Amino acid sequence: MIQPSQHLSAAQFAPLLHTFRRQSPLVHCMTNDVVQNFTANVLLALNASPAMVIDADEAAQFSGFADALLINVGTLTRERQRAMQAAVSAAREAGTPWTLDPVAVGALTLRSDFCQQLLSQQPAVIRGNASEILALAQQASGGRGVDTLHPAVAALDAARQLAKEWNTRVIVTGEVDYATDGQRTFAIRGGSPMLTRVVGTGCALSAVVAGFSALPGDGLLNIAAACQVMATAGEKAAGQATGPGSFATAFLDALWTLEGDHETH
Ligand SMILES: Nc1ncnc2c1ncn2[C@@H]1O[C@H](COP(=O)(O)OP(=O)(O)OP(=O)(O)O)[C@@H](O)[C@H]1O
Ligand SMILES: Cc1ncsc1CCO
Numbered sequence: 001m002i003q004p005s006q007h008l009s010a011a012q013f014a015p016l017l018h019t020f021r022r023q024s025p026l027v028h029c030m031t032n033d034v035v036q037n038f039t040a041n042v043l044l045a046l047n048a049s050p051a052m053v054i055d056a057d058e059a060a061q062f063s064g065f066a067d068a069l070l071i072n073v074g075t076l077t078r079e080r081q082r083a084m085q086a087a088v089s090a091a092r093e094a095g096t097p098w099t100l101d102p103v104a105v106g107a108l109t110l111r112s113d114f115c116q117q118l119l120s121q122q123p124a125v126i127r128g129n130a131s132e133i134l135a136l137a138q139q140a141s142g143g144r145g146v147d148t149l150h151p152a153v154a155a156l157d158a159a160r161q162l163a164k165e166w167n168t169r170v171i172v173t174g175e176v177d178y179a180t181d182g183q184r185t186f187a188i189r190g191g192s193p194m195l196t197r198v199v200g201t202g203c204a205l206s207a208v209v210a211g212f213s214a215l216p217g218d219g220l221l222n223i224a225a226a227c228q229v230m231a232t233a234g235e236k237a238a239g240q241a242t243g244p245g246s247f248a249t250a251f252l253d254a255l256w257t258l259e260g261d262h263e264t265h
């Protein structure tokens, strides 16, 4: 049976943003070379603490005491794969929630095989664009490089199926973001197409999602709030920017000043 999507009310969103800022999660980011700096700045703008620890031994140590771990395969190498696997194993042992961003999964063998192996290792969340979620569910062959070829809604069934099969939560992003645990689904509207004209907004969202996955309470609601944070800040920044350069700056400022206390869709 098709379950309807719920929306996130301002009353739900504002206190979660407040809690996130107060708890300031320490997020261990094992992410790609393109987005390291932007990802760290997005987390800092939300008062979280990013740390990019990538040596296999150090990563295994660090994921034991970070609040959350992000695995993003955007610029995967065999050596990084070993380090990421060590970090995931240590995170699971320590009970640290870890989030998977399966960048460009599908056509490329190393990352596709690795992401399939990771599915059975209890990710707290998987966050990808529609082509990535379809490819992970083996329903399509992937996107155009790192970009999606599908609208988010086209991957909603695949997201629900993945969530059920692997007992996890899946976020598929696009014009509308969907966050599902296979039973319940939140739809998060807003944002701006400008978010796709600056590299790494999806990757940074995955880091924010990882941080929100460390909060107590309703895990699905928490990660839906992460999407709402990015959508609301993106919309605000788009209203002020004249192009991608000023958008990136305005976006960080909007994250910093976001109140979360107004009605959201
Ligand atoms: N058409 C759109 N309208 C509004 N917001 C959008 C649109 N497309 C994407 N977004 C937003 O942009 C952000 C990044 O999502 P996207 O699906 O582009 O990730 P991605 O493809 O993984 O990006 P990247 O790999 O560059 O990090 C999300 O917050 C999403 O809601
Ligand atoms: C452009 C690009 N190439 C590999 S990772 C990445 C960042 C967006 O996912």
Ligand SMILES: [Mg+2]
Residues within 6 Å of the ligand: 103, 104, 128, 129, 146, 202, 203
């Ligand atoms: Mg991506």
